[in-house]
Amino acid sequence: MSAARGRGRTTGFAPPASSSPVAPPAASIAATTAAVPSSAEHAERSTHPASGHSAHGAHSHRRPAGAVGTAPRTDGAPPLAFAPPQHWVRDEQDMPAGAATLPRPAGARGPARLAAVAACVVLGVGLIGGAAAGSWLAGGDEPAATSGFAEARTAWHSIPVDTLFPRALKGDGAGPGGADRAWTRVAVAPDGDCANALDPLLLRALGPVGCERLLRATYTDATTSSVTTVGMVFTRADEAATNTLRNRFTREKLAERGDLMPRTFPVPGTVAAGFGDGQRASWTVRVLQDVPVVVYAVSGFADGRTVTEPQPAGPATVDGATTAPAQSGLGHEAKGIADRIERGLRKNAGTATEQPG
Secondary structure: OHHHHHHOOOOOOOOOOOOOOOOOOHHHHHHHHHHOOOHHHHHHHHHOOOOOOOHHHHHOOOOOOOOOOOOOOOOOOOOOOOOOOOOOOOOHHHOOOOOOOOOOOOOOOOHHHHHHHHHHHHHHHHHHHHHHHHHHHHOOOHHHHHHHHHHHOOHHHHOOHHHHOOOEEEEOOOOHHHOOEEEEEEEEOOOEOOOOOOOHHHHHHOHHHOOOEEEEEEEEEOOOOEEEEEEEEEOOOOHHHHHHHHHHHHHHOHHHOHHHOOOOOOOOOOOOOOOOHHHEEEEEEEEOOOOOEEEEEEEEEOOOOOOOOOEEHHHHOOOOOOOHHHHOOHHHHHHHHHHHHHHHHHHHHOOOOOOOO
C-alpha cells in the first residue's frame, strides 16, 4: 500500500468475477459438512450440555461477533463468494485494458518522466553552448565586418564619381547659426597617388596606413564667394592600423595642426582658379573608423585673398568665434562639405555605422 501511495493513484475497485454469487466446489462443501455437526446435533448439544458444563458454559460456545460460519445454509440458497481484493497498479503498462484511471495530482511526475525531462534540458543547454562556442571560435560576426571594411577599400573605382562627389550638395542647417547652405561641384581631379597632392608632413603622418588612391573635388557655395576642396585618401591599412592612427590623431590633436593642413585643388578658368596654399582659411581631417579612408576638406575665399591666420574647422564653428574664418563661415563650409561626402561614402560602401565628423 505504501508503494502504491508513492504512485499517487488507484484504479478503483475491481469488479466481481460474476454478477451472481459463486458456489464453492462440491468437494469443499462435502468436507465442510463432514467436519461440522448438523443443526440438529448442535441444537441437542445446546439443550443437553455435556457433564461438567452448565448452561452458562453452553453460552460460551456461541460464535464471536464478526466470525463467519462455515456451516452450509439449509434454506436452499447458494453460499456467498467475495470478489477478489482490489490492487494498486504500478504504472500504465500494468493496468488492465479499459480500466479507468484517476488523474495524477498536479506536479506529480514519475521517475522515468523526470529523468527524460532532465536529459532534454541538459541536451538543450549543451546544444546552445556548443553553438555559442562555435560562433566564438569562428569569430562570430567579425569576418563579415572585416570583409565589409576590406570591400570599402575598392569603392574609389567601383562607385561612380557622381555618387562619390555629387554635382550638387544640399546643406540644411549647415551654415553659421543653422543657416541652410548649398554647394555646386566645380571639378573633379583625376585619381592618383598622394605624393604631390598632400603636404609632405601630412603625408608622413598618414604613412602607417599608406596611400592606395587619392580622390579630390572642389566645390563653391551658392554665392560663389567661397571655394572648398574635399578629398578622400583610400589607405592600405587594416582595421587595427586604422584605429591606431585614428587614436593618435585624437590624442595628439593632429587634425588641428596648421603644418598638417591639406592642400587645395585649384581649377584653372573657374571660380577656383586662384585657390592655392596661401588662400587656405579653415580645414578638417578625419581618420574614419569603419572604412579605410581619411576624409579631409579645406576652404578659402573665392576671390583669391590671402589668409594669414587659418583656423581648424572645430574652433571656427563654435558659437561666438570672432576669427576671420569663423566670421566668414569658412569653418562651416569645410565641415559641412566633409560631412556630406563622408556620409555618402558610408552609405554607398554599405558601412553606415559611424556619425560624420
